[in-house]
Every structure is written in structure tokens, then in C-alpha cells.
Amino acid sequence: MSQEYEEFRKMLSFPVELRHEGRATFLSPILPSTREFAPTSLPAFFNPASKLSRDIAVLFLKAYFEDRKISICEPLAGIGVRSIRLILETGLIDHALVNDISKNAYELIKVNAKINNVEDKLEVSVLDANELLASRGRGKPRFDYVDVDPAGSPAKFMENSFRGCGKNSILGATATDLSALTGSKPLSCLRKYDSYVMKTPFFKEVAVRVLAGFMVRTAARIGLAAEPVFAFLKDYYTRVFVRVSPGIEDAKKLLRQVGWIAYCPRCFTIYTYKIGEESISCCPTCMKPISSSGPLWLGRLCREEIVYKMHRHAYANLELYREAAKLLEEILQEDTSIVGYYPVNSIASILKISPVKPKAIIEELRNRGYKSSTTHFDSTAFKTEASSEVIKEMFLYMLSKK
Ligand SMILES: C[S@@+](CC[C@H](N)C(=O)[O-])C[C@H]1O[C@@H](n2cnc3c(N)ncnc32)[C@H](O)[C@@H]1O
Ligand SMILES: [Zn+2]
Structure with a gap:
């Protein structure tokens, strides 16, 4: 490690190494050489495999906010790479509140902010995410973008994450507990997301729709309309971005697009029914009982104009966003109005x-x-x-x- 970084290394109480991702240069805990390792076992969390998730956050903000200057909050930030990249690569961030409950992560976020010269825009805190987010709005400003990125389920942070969201803002949430969301563990899904999900051949889409539906319903509970505008699933995680605005009537309109999916494993028909519509418990073709998964989001998962802009930006900067460009191309080809x-x-x-x-x-x-x-x-x-x-x-x- 060069002399310049030696200075920073000495500020930390655990061994680190120098890394690069996107336009950021940063220190991370020394990663094991084996491909399979648990990032949660490190002195501070860092997962290089989540680069695509961070790339997509950059591209989404560029596409959605265009030239608007914004404030952001990353309540579960690990070592801060996501927020630092958002500052460096979008040029839109006036202020970022970057938080983690881990003292080691907090120390490393401060060092990484210094290395990337973003200290003037980046405020660091070491709090429980719920405590941080719940305090917003009571004399404390809300954010234009909140990025909830836990290891596992975002469910327990969801309501407070919405409390952190300002008018016409965006909430982006990650879930890595795919066994619950895809129907492998129906009771875990019921416990966390208040949805009962059965395994189907299109289980990955079900996972995204359960998370999206949970976000819509959680926002509605506190009088906010949260409309899904971009969503995807890749490898071990899913991400959903919703546009958030105050309004009970708008929240109710969105709830009309929440419902259930019934699947018949005999004739492979996918049935859907929304809140207020008659439920389907028997396949009309086979005349045999079928089970439903839900509640989940049945509306569009992506706004094409946003995906198009994200793709255009990725394509113009392929040296940074090659993998993201490929994923966005696949999503552009997909008819996201069809369920399943x-x-x-x-x-x-x-x-x-x-x-x-x-x-x-x-x-x-x-x-x-x-x-x-x-x-x-x-x-x-x-x-x-x-x-x-x-x-x-x-x-x-x-x-x-x-
Ligand atoms: C998946 S990592 C974050 C990765 C980061 N967003 C990124 O893109 O690199 C989740 C982080 O949440 C932190 N964390 C876990 N529980 C928390 C809580 N209740 N409040 C705040 N941070 C928490 C962990 O210490 C860990 O660093
Ligand atoms: Zn059937």
C-alpha cells in the first residue's frame, strides 16, 4: 500500500486493503481469498459481489433525478462505498447522511470519505437505522433518496425508511432473504412481509412482487403513496425502487393494484385477482383446488422511460457499467406488464x-x-x-x- 494510504491504515484498528470500484478508491477489510465467504464475518461489512447493485443505484439516480440536486440517506451503509460512489458518479448529491451501527464500519466510512475527498458532502453517524430514520420530519429534514440495503430482509426498517422520505422522493430497498420471498419458507415470508407465498416456476418474479407489494402497503399505512418504478432480481438479492409522495387517495389507488397470484400446477395457468375481486381457489379448467400467493404487487414493475435513460447512461460509460448495461438491456426487452x-x-x-x-x-x-x-x-x-x-x-x- 502506498505511503498516502498507510496514513489512513494507521487510523484503523483492523487490517485493511486498497480497492477500486466505479470512480471510488477505498479501504476495505482484507477479504478472504476464497470466492465464497460471509461478508458479515468481516470486521466491517463489504461485499464486492454487490457492485452491480451499487452500479444500478448510480444509474437509477442519474436517470430519475437528472439535474436536480438531492440529499440522500444510506442508513445501513457498511463501509460507505455506495454513497461515495453516488456522490462521485452522479454529481447530484448535495448532502449524504451515511450511517452504520458498527463502530468499525463508521471509522472506515470516515476514512473512505477522506480518501475520496467527499467529506464536505458526507455526514457520518453510528446509530441504529430505525432510530436514525424515525427521528426524521420532527424538525429534521427528510431525504430525496433513501437506500435501505441490509444483509437479509429490509422489512423491519421499512416503515421508518418511508418516514425518512421527503416529498416526491425515492426509496430503494434490497432483500437478500430470497428463501422467504420465493416461497421456500412460506412462514418466514408471512412473518416478515405479511404475505403467504407458495413455490411456483416463476418464483423469482414472485419474490420481487412480494417486496414491491410490501413497500406499497407499508407506505399506505402511514399515508404515503409508493409506486414501484424500477425492480429487478439478480443472483442472491432483489431490489425495488418506489416513488414516494404524500396522499391517502393516491395510496389507495396503488393498493388496488395489490392482489394474489393463483397457479395451477396441472395446466400451468397463472391466474391473478386484485383486492376487491373474487378470489380463485379452484382452477376453472381442471376443476381442482389451487392455492394463491399474496398479497403482492400486480402492477408494472418498471417505468420504461427510466430504464431507457439508465441504459443510455450505462452504455455511454461501458468501462464502468458493462454488467449493468447488459441487465438493463434484458429488462428493456421484457414486457413488465405481464405477470409471471x-x-x-x-x-x-x-x-x-x-x-x-x-x-x-x-x-x-x-x-x-x-x-x-x-x-x-x-x-x-x-x-x-x-x-x-x-x-x-x-x-x-x-x-x-x-
Ligand atoms: C449489506 S451491509 C451494507 C452494504 C452497503 N449498503 C453497500 O452497498 O456496500 C448491511 C450493513 O448494515 C449494518 N447494520 C445491521 N443492522 C443495523 C442497524 N440496526 N442499524 C444500522 N446498521 C445496521 C451492518 O453493520 C452492515 O454494515
Ligand atoms: Zn388447471
């Missing part, structure tokens, strides 16, 4: 036939006038509004052409 998707192998195993290529079936469905697209959730799957009867007919037709 069909992995070709799961359809093939239900029909007891061979699978067909997702790209080929999408083309054929479109030729016949049905909306259909790929999905970033699963490269082996397709989305469509066509019925399961049509999908079955299409599979058989395509196999007959082979």
Missing part, C-alpha cells in the same frame, strides 16, 4: 414432451398476435399473455416442425 413467466423445462415436464427454445416460442406467439417476451428473471423462460391452451398448442406445433 414460463420456464420451458417446467412446461415440457408437465406436458411430458421435449422443451422448445424460448426465443422460438416467443417469435411464434408474436406471429399469432400474442404479447410475449424474454425475462431477465430466467433466460430459459418466456412471458406471454396467451392462455395455457395456446402455449400447449404452440409447443406441440413447434415440436412437430423439428
Whole structure:
């Protein structure tokens, strides 16, 4: 480590190493050389695998706030890399409140702010995230952007995170507890998100919709309208960004897009019903009982104009955002108005036939006038509004052409 950084290293009580990510240079705890390690076991949390999540936060803020100067809060900041990158790479941040409950993380955030010359914009604190966020609004300003990024579920921070959100602000939340959100642990999901979720072939989208629905419902409880504007799932985590504005009537409007998904494993039909609509407990085709997952968000997950702007910026700076550009391209190709998707192998195993290529079936469905697209959730799957009867007919037709 060069002399310059030696000075900083001496300020810390645990061993560190120099790293670079995006436009930031920073010190992190020394990471084990094995690929698989638990970042929570480090003296202060840092996960290099979350680079894409941080890239996306940068691109989202650039696209959404454009030239507006903003204040941000990162209540669970680890060693501060996310906020430092947001300051350096968006050029939009006037003030960042960067907090972590860990004393080691707090010390490292201060050092990293110095290394990157952002001390004038970055305020550091060492508090419990709920304590910090709950105090907002009582004589203390709220934020234009709150980024909740815990290891695990954001559920216990959600209501206070909304309290930290100002007028026309954004809340971005990460969840890494995918076993709860995807239906592998239904009771964990019920406990944390107040949703009961069954495992389906489109479980990754269900995870995102449960988190989005939970955000909409939590905001509504305290009189705020939180509309999902961008969401994705990658590897071990999902992220949802919602636009937050005060208003009980707007909150109620959004609640009308919350509902349930019922899935029939016999005929692979995906049914949805919203709050106030008749529930579906029996598959109308098979006349057998089916179970539902929810409540969850049934509306659009992404605003195309925002994704488009994010992609344009990523593409213009590929040296920094190559992986993000690829993900955004996949999301741009996806029809996010369609709920659910069909992995070709799961359809093939239900029909007891061979699978067909997702790209080929999408083309054929479109030729016949049905909306259909790929999905970033699963490269082996397709989305469509066509019925399961049509999908079955299409599979058989395509196999007959082979
Ligand atoms: C996943 S890490 C944050 C990573 C960071 N946002 C990033 O992008 O690199 C979660 C952090 O939350 C902190 N934390 C856990 N419980 C907390 C609490 N109740 N209040 C504040 N920080 C907390 C942990 O110390 C840890 O550093
Ligand atoms: Zn059925």
C-alpha cells in the first residue's frame, strides 16, 4: 500500500486493503481469498459481489433525478462505498447522511470519505437505522433518496425508511432473504412481509412482487403513496425502487393494484385477482383446488422511460457499467406488464414432451398476435399473455416442425 494510504491504515484498528470500484478508491477489510465467504464475518461489512447493485443505484439516480440536486440517506451503509460512489458518479448529491451501527464500519466510512475527498458532502453517524430514520420530519429534514440495503430482509426498517422520505422522493430497498420471498419458507415470508407465498416456476418474479407489494402497503399505512418504478432480481438479492409522495387517495389507488397470484400446477395457468375481486381457489379448467400467493404487487414493475435513460447512461460509460448495461438491456426487452413467466423445462415436464427454445416460442406467439417476451428473471423462460391452451398448442406445433 502506498505511503498516502498507510496514513489512513494507521487510523484503523483492523487490517485493511486498497480497492477500486466505479470512480471510488477505498479501504476495505482484507477479504478472504476464497470466492465464497460471509461478508458479515468481516470486521466491517463489504461485499464486492454487490457492485452491480451499487452500479444500478448510480444509474437509477442519474436517470430519475437528472439535474436536480438531492440529499440522500444510506442508513445501513457498511463501509460507505455506495454513497461515495453516488456522490462521485452522479454529481447530484448535495448532502449524504451515511450511517452504520458498527463502530468499525463508521471509522472506515470516515476514512473512505477522506480518501475520496467527499467529506464536505458526507455526514457520518453510528446509530441504529430505525432510530436514525424515525427521528426524521420532527424538525429534521427528510431525504430525496433513501437506500435501505441490509444483509437479509429490509422489512423491519421499512416503515421508518418511508418516514425518512421527503416529498416526491425515492426509496430503494434490497432483500437478500430470497428463501422467504420465493416461497421456500412460506412462514418466514408471512412473518416478515405479511404475505403467504407458495413455490411456483416463476418464483423469482414472485419474490420481487412480494417486496414491491410490501413497500406499497407499508407506505399506505402511514399515508404515503409508493409506486414501484424500477425492480429487478439478480443472483442472491432483489431490489425495488418506489416513488414516494404524500396522499391517502393516491395510496389507495396503488393498493388496488395489490392482489394474489393463483397457479395451477396441472395446466400451468397463472391466474391473478386484485383486492376487491373474487378470489380463485379452484382452477376453472381442471376443476381442482389451487392455492394463491399474496398479497403482492400486480402492477408494472418498471417505468420504461427510466430504464431507457439508465441504459443510455450505462452504455455511454461501458468501462464502468458493462454488467449493468447488459441487465438493463434484458429488462428493456421484457414486457413488465405481464405477470409471471414460463420456464420451458417446467412446461415440457408437465406436458411430458421435449422443451422448445424460448426465443422460438416467443417469435411464434408474436406471429399469432400474442404479447410475449424474454425475462431477465430466467433466460430459459418466456412471458406471454396467451392462455395455457395456446402455449400447449404452440409447443406441440413447434415440436412437430423439428
Ligand atoms: C449489506 S451491509 C451494507 C452494504 C452497503 N449498503 C453497500 O452497498 O456496500 C448491511 C450493513 O448494515 C449494518 N447494520 C445491521 N443492522 C443495523 C442497524 N440496526 N442499524 C444500522 N446498521 C445496521 C451492518 O453493520 C452492515 O454494515
Ligand atoms: Zn388447471
